[in-house]
Amino acid sequence: MNRNLILIYIRYLFVIILIFLSCKSKTNNYIVYYNKVNEIDSLYRIANQPKEALKQYRKLFRKYTPKNQDRIEEYETYIQLADQQQKNFGGKKSLYHLISLIAPYEGSYKNYFALFQKYGIDSTEVKQRIADWKKGLNKQLVDSFSIAFVRDQAEGRKNPQIMEKNDKRNAKLLKWAFENYGYPSIQKIGLIGNNDVFMPMHPLFSHMIDSEEYSYFKTKMLEYIKSGDCIPKDYANMVDRHDLQITKKEMPYGSYPSYTAVIDTAKVNRNRKTIGLPALKRALKNKKEHSKP
Numbered sequence: 001m002n003r004n005l006i007l008i009y010i011r012y013l014f015v016i017i018l019i020f021l022s023c024k025s026k027t028n029n030y031i032v033y034y035n036k037v038n039e040i041d042s043l044y045r046i047a048n049q050p051k052e053a054l055k056q057y058r059k060l061f062r063k064y065t066p067k068n069q070d071r072i073e074e075y076e077t078y079i080q081l082a083d084q085q086q087k088n089f090g091g092k093k094s095l096y097h098l099i100s101l102i103a104p105y106e107g108s109y110k111n112y113f114a115l116f117q118k119y120g121i122d123s124t125e126v127k128q129r130i131a132d133w134k135k136g137l138n139k140q141l142v143d144s145f146s147i148a149f150v151r152d153q154a155e156g157r158k159n160p161q162i163m164e165k166n167d168k169r170n171a172k173l174l175k176w177a178f179e180n181y182g183y184p185s186i187q188k189i190g191l192i193g194n195n196d197v198f199m200p201m202h203p204l205f206s207h208m209i210d211s212e213e214y215s216y217f218k219t220k221m222l223e224y225i226k227s228g229d230c231i232p233k234d235y236a237n238m239v240d241r242h243d244l245q246i247t248k249k250e251m252p253y254g255s256y257p258s259y260t261a262v263i264d265t266a267k268v269n270r271n272r273k274t275i276g277l278p279a280l281k282r283a284l285k286n287k288k289e290h291s292k293p
Contacts, residue, residue, distance in 0.1 A: 030228035033064045034276025037074045042282065044077065054081040058089075067228065068101040071286040072278075075101060076112075083115065091119055099126060103133040104191040138188045141181060145204075146193030148173050152204055170204060171211045178220050183229035202234040206256070209242035218242075225275055232275040254280050 040060070044053035057078040066075040075098055082089035095116060102108045109126050116126055151166045177184050184201065193199045208217050218239060224230035233255060240251035253275070254268040269279045277283065 028064075029226045030064070030067075031226055031232075031274070031276040033060065033067070033228070034069075034232060035273060036060050037067075037069070037072060038276075038278040038282070041072050041074065041077075041278070044081070050081050051085065054078065054085060054087065057081070065228070066097065066101070068098065069231065070233075071283075071289075080115070083118070092121060095119055095121055096129065099129050100133055100187075103130045104186045106192060134190065137190050138181060141177060141184050141189045142193055144173055144177070145184060145189055145199055146195065146197045148204065149193065149197050149199050152207060157207075167207050167211065171208055171213045171217075174204070174208070175213055175216065183221070183224040183227075185224075185229045201230075202237045205234055205238040206241050209238060209246055214242060222275070232277045235275060236272070236277060253277060 036056075037060070040053050040056045043049050043056065057074065061075075061078065066078070068075040079089050079094060079098060081087075098112070099109065099116075102112070109130060113123055113126070116122070148170045152170060154162055154166055157163050174184075181188065186201075189199060191199055205217065205221070208214055211217070218235075221230050221235045221238070225232050225235055236253035236255040240253050240256035243249040243251050244256065250263055252268065252271040254265075254272065255277070265280060272279060272283075278286065
């Protein structure tokens with residue numbers, strides 16, 4: 001092969017790589033993913049079209065690494081629908097991914113034993129995989145946020161001086177985490193920290209609403225929603241509380257303190273879609289369904 005042909009081949013290959021990377025970057029926006037999940041979830045639960053829902057989930061999961069959101073549980077639904085319809089969903093490989101997604105929720109794996117066993121994964125292997133998942137958490141972040149969550153609730157947040165001081169320290173920690181490790185997601189720190197400290201991120205961020213770093217957190221968290229690290233609900237909770245309590249405006253997303261406080265439902269639903277949240281009516285229905293014993 002002469003030199004000119006080699007150069008042409010290299011240029012052609014370079015163009016193909018650029019096109020591939022460009023296409024990949026366009027699909028790597030999890031707001032698009034969340035909105036599509038909301039559509040498919042309605043297709044399944046409201047329109048009662050399980051076959052079409054399965055088809056749409058399979059198509060979506062080819063483009064995006066699946067999440068398994070609280071109260072929607074799209075990946076679990078996909079696997080169960082495929083199992084019911086005797087369709088291929090990826091077998092053990094997909095079930096292993098499901099295990100990693102449910103691992104933060106202590107004891108929840110017990111609900112899936114029958115499904116796991118059906119595909120050759122016994123309880124011992126499930127527990128071992130969860131143990132391995134825990135070992136893979138970022139220990140420095142777990143240690144830091146275990147302290148932060150205890151600090152956040154010091155004296156029941158009834159002492160204004162201590163509360164203000166601790167919120168500033170936690171703001172500094174959050175910014176440090178963002179700049180060094182990215183968003184402290186559930187897959188990085190879990191839900192249960194040292195000494196069984198419960199660590200859901202939304203209350204911590206809800207106490208950042210009058211922080212000097214609020215604008216920074218608002219900007220960065222939106223970026224992390226797009227990357228799939230921050231769940232939309234945590235961002236919406238922080239912004240709504242800020243607008244209600246600090247700037248005294250109508251909350252844009254209707255997530256705090258309750259859906260009944262929303263004035264312009266149509267406007268709020270449009271706002272919710274911009275960050276991947278389901279419409280208010282659907283969200284409230286999901287909440288009620290998951291609160292049943």
